[in-house]
Amino acid sequence: MQTKMLLQTRHLSLQFGGLKAVDDVSIDVPQGQIRGLIGPNGAGKTTLINSISGAIQCTSGEIVFDGVNIEKMAPHLISALGMSRSFQHVQIFGDRSVRDNVLIGMHRQLKIGLLAQLLGTPHARRLELEAKEKADILLRRFELLEDAERPASLLPYGMLKRLDLARALAAKPKLLLLDEPTSGMSEEEALTAIKMLKSIVREEGMTLLVIEHNMRVMMQLADFISVLHLGRVITQGTPEQVTQDPIAIEAYLGEEVADA
Incomplete structure (x- = not known):
């Protein structure tokens, strides 16, 4: 049976003046997946989530949530469809x-x-x-x-x-957007909280789209990771694949992560 795509973006772009904060981003998030978003500061991660949640309208492209085009919808209408958001x-x-x-x-x-x-x-x-x-x-x-x-x-x-x-x-929610859910926590607190979160999400069959800078947390939490840089998805894969990917290492992770 083919997995249902709960969230899809198609050639999504968002421009502020001459700056493209999100540049031609296309991602597919299957129902039940925990999708991670990583990248350096200014990569466009939070702006992408803001676009998906309706907080900012995209300049061009499509956002499809549970079969409904939502790129022009107000945040409260998107929320009523089953999308929820937590902030940093x-x-x-x-x-x-x-x-x-x-x-x-x-x-x-x-x-x-x-x-x-x-x-x-x-x-x-x-x-x-x-x-x-x-x-x-x-x-x-x-x-x-x-x-x-x-x-x-x-x-x-x-x-x-x-x-x-x-x-x-x-x-x-059908889809929960999380922006750095462990920011400000100690390593032990973060890993404990993520273990609790993941257990409940799996039991409820929820779908997550998560921004997280702590790679140890992301390795424990995510099924699949998309790496953003300068507003574009430069590579994606499982946590193991991403931490060994030369493109991700050069743009964000650093050699020490791949060697860890």
Whole structure:
């Protein structure tokens, strides 16, 4: 059976004045794949994700998500199709509890009418209880359940990053875009968080498109890696193939990675 392509870009370009931040990028991301994006600063990685999520409209080319052309769509409409985005910097509601942050992440799944919420109908109470149980399952998987009632602002940074991942996964997106999910974490924290993330993603059959500078993390996480340089995809392959690729080594990785 042929694997379904969940995300496809075709000759995607984005230009700011005379600068091509994204230059003729064509990628295919199959459903269920964890696709990594690597490259030096200024390679166009975040701009590419911004284009895919609708934050910036491309200058030319096509973006097809789950069979729908989305290159001219607004971000909230793309999100409604099942795409979610997490940013490099933690975006957490610090005055809300850890659990509440995850519940906020799954708000699109909660089909509770406003009147039902205000009246506290049995149906609304049941759905809210089910949501709390699902949130606690995610918190347990990210080793945050003991802190569920704490204000999120009291968590140390590494735990905040795990909470940010849990909140992103709570929406159960078809495609999750992650921009440096382990930035600011220690090596041990990063590898632990990625192990947790990958386990849940595999179980749920989600698809990820991930920017990550930590190559040890990327080697553990990604099924397939695309290397960007000056806005173009210069090579791609499995993590093992990319770390041995002379083009990737010269543009970004350095000889020490290939020899590691």
